Amino acid sequence: MATATDLHLLRCLPRPSPLHRLWAGTKLVIVAAVGTAVVAKPTWAAQGVAAAFLGIAMLAAHYPLGALPRLPKWFFYVLGFGAFLAFTAGGKPYVHVAGYNLGLNGIEEWARFTVLGVIVLGLAIVLGATTPVADLPGAVDRLCTPFRWLRLPVDEFVAAFTLVVRAFPLILDEIRTLFAAWRLRRPELPRDMGVLRELHDALVTAVAASMRRARDLARAIDARGGLGRMPPPPVRIRVADVVALLLAGATIVAIVRL
Amino acid sequence: MIECSGVGHVYAAGSPWAQRALEGVDLTVASGERVVVVGSNGSGKSTLAWLLAGLMKPTEGYVHLDGEPIDLTKRETAISFQHARLQLFRPTVASDIRFGMQLPDRTVDDALALVGLDPDQFRDRKVDELSGGEQRRVALAGAIVRRPRLLVLDEPLAGLDAPGRKALIDMLRRVHALANMTVVSVTHDLGYAALLGDRAVVLQRGRVASDSPVADVVRAYTPSTPSAPSAETAPSAETH
Numbered sequence: 448m449a450t451a452t453d454l455h456l457l458r459c460l461p462r463p464s465p466l467h468r469l470w471a472g473t474k475l476v477i478v479a480a481v482g483t484a485v486v487a488k489p490t491w492a493a494q495g496v497a498a499a500f501l502g503i504a505m506l507a508a509h510y511p512l513g514a515l516p517r518l519p520k521w522f523f524y525v526l527g528f529g530a531f532l533a534f535t536a537g538g539k540p541y542v543h544v545a546g547y548n549l550g551l552n553g554i555e556e557w558a559r560f561t562v563l564g565v566i567v568l569g570l571a572i573v574l575g576a577t578t579p580v581a582d583l584p585g586a587v588d589r590l591c592t593p594f595r596w597l598r599l600p601v602d603e604f605v606a607a608f609t610l611v612v613r614a615f616p617l618i619l620d621e622i623r624t625l626f627a628a629w630r631l632r633r634p635e636l637p638r639d640m641g642v643l644r645e646l647h648d649a650l651v652t653a654v655a656a657s658m659r660r661a662r663d664l665a666r667a668i669d670a671r672g673g674l675g676r677m678p679p680p681p682v683r684i685r686v687a688d689v690v691a692l693l694l695a696g697a698t699i700v701a702i703v704r705l
Numbered sequence: 706m707i708e709c710s711g712v713g714h715v716y717a718a719g720s721p722w723a724q725r726a727l728e729g730v731d732l733t734v735a736s737g738e739r740v741v742v743v744g745s746n747g748s749g750k751s752t753l754a755w756l757l758a759g760l761m762k763p764t765e766g767y768v769h770l771d772g773e774p775i776d777l778t779k780r781e782t783a784i785s786f787q788h789a790r791l792q793l794f795r796p797t798v799a800s801d802i803r804f805g806m807q808l809p810d811r812t813v814d815d816a817l818a819l820v821g822l823d824p825d826q827f828r829d830r831k832v833d834e835l836s837g838g839e840q841r842r843v844a845l846a847g848a849i850v851r852r853p854r855l856l857v858l859d860e861p862l863a864g865l866d867a868p869g870r871k872a873l874i875d876m877l878r879r880v881h882a883l884a885n886m887t888v889v890s891v892t893h894d895l896g897y898a899a900l901l902g903d904r905a906v907v908l909q910r911g912r913v914a915s916d917s918p919v920a921d922v923v924r925a926y927t928p929s930t931p932s933a934p935s936a937e938t939a940p941s942a943e944t945h
Contacts, residue, residue: 460721514722593713621791628792631784632847633805634777648794655833656790
């Protein structure tokens with residue numbers, strides 16, 4: 448059975464690759480820009496270009512198949528149910544099968560947006576797999592510099608982002624424990640609407656436990672004199688960063704024009 | 706009887722992050738026995754606790770309870786985690802102990818009394834108003850009320866002060882004597898191992914380094930300890 452840890456979120460691949468050597472900020476900008484472009488224009492052609500870009504990125508990252516997220520079975524059941532509902536929507540184009548007129552517009556839209564989701568998530572996964580978590584806050588700090596000129600609360604945002612990123616493995620671990628405790632105490636879920644209450648109770652437990660953790664963390668930060676602001680590491684744009692940015696730029700142009 | 710044979714476990718097997726936690730663990734625990742698993746951080750003791758509770762299947766070997774694979778639906782095993790709040794799923798103490806079962810008030814009160822909480826005082830208390838130690842007791846009451854054959858305690862004394870530790874150890878002895886269930890405690894703190902079990906299994910880097918009476922292990926790892934410690938005087942000697 449797939450667990451939260453099988454999703455391999457924000458886990459950097461141990462084997463170095465050209466993508467590992469890029470500055471984290473470069474990768475953040477590229478993922479944001481290409482992702483936004485393909486979401487803004489989700490045609491099949493644009494998605495083909497974005498998928499090709501994702502494929503190149505995966506090759507450059509030496510991304511092995513074993514590192515792909517292992518999704519639980521229920522996810523595919525939900526996806527399949529969504530496909531069925533979309534199929535019932537019908538619409539142009541029509542095909543004639545055994546005397547029936549079947550409209551394929553609904554299923555085509557479903558497929559297009561499912562592929563879009565896979566591409567956007569794929570870009571984020573490659574970013575997470577090639578960037579040490581510790582590099583992200585510094586890169587976000589640098590990238591947010593223009594917003595600091597506008598007197599936006601960038602320091603607070605970066606501090607919150609840093610805490611979220613650092614606490615992520617802890618959250619995954621706690622979700623795993625909570626789910627395990629739930630399975631032991633409630634090995635069989637009710638088959639009626641009572642299942643909603645079970646989910647509600649588990650969510651309340653998760654929120655209550657998170658609040659306690661957050662309170663403890665806040666006290667620990669206060670005891671150490673607050674968050675302060677660590678100077679971000681210097682930006683080192685190399686030739687590889689420029690090449691990656693140019694390739695991303697060409698991809699975005701192709702997405703917009705196709 | 707619990708039987709682990711050739712048990713090995715690899716997290717994220719088949720991925721670049723594959724990490725071996727256990728290897729070739731052979732372990733037999735008789736019914737009603739109190740065993741303490743001791744090891745430093747990363748020795749695999751928590752993984753073993755999860756496998757014993759039936760929460761994971763080992764990637765190698767098998768874990769059997771009375772000759773059969775552990776089936777969670779039979780409610781034969783229970784586990785108490787270090788972070789008790791994650792085990793409490795209902796807003797009040799009594800409703801949480803009843804979680805997933807239909808239990809009469811008397812059974813709930815008995816379970817509370819067994820873990821040293823006054824039923825009249827605690828029955829209707831909200832779980833978020835309780836201290837960490839009280840939450841742990843409520844979680845334990847919720848576990849033992851199901852009368853599991855095996856109770857696994859993951860770091861049962863972590864985060865408790867000396868009086869809290871003494872109270873919990875006394876309570877665990879009482880629970881074991883009354884319910885006669887098999888209890889496996891997992892701890893990194895060798896100083897308290899003698900108070901948690903009669904037999905100690907020492908894990909090192911995922912392998913069983915020794916399996917002997919707890920007094921022998923305490924002597925072997927803390928040579929200066931003149932005799933078995935009491936709950937109040939036990940030193941906090943870590944295995945590494």
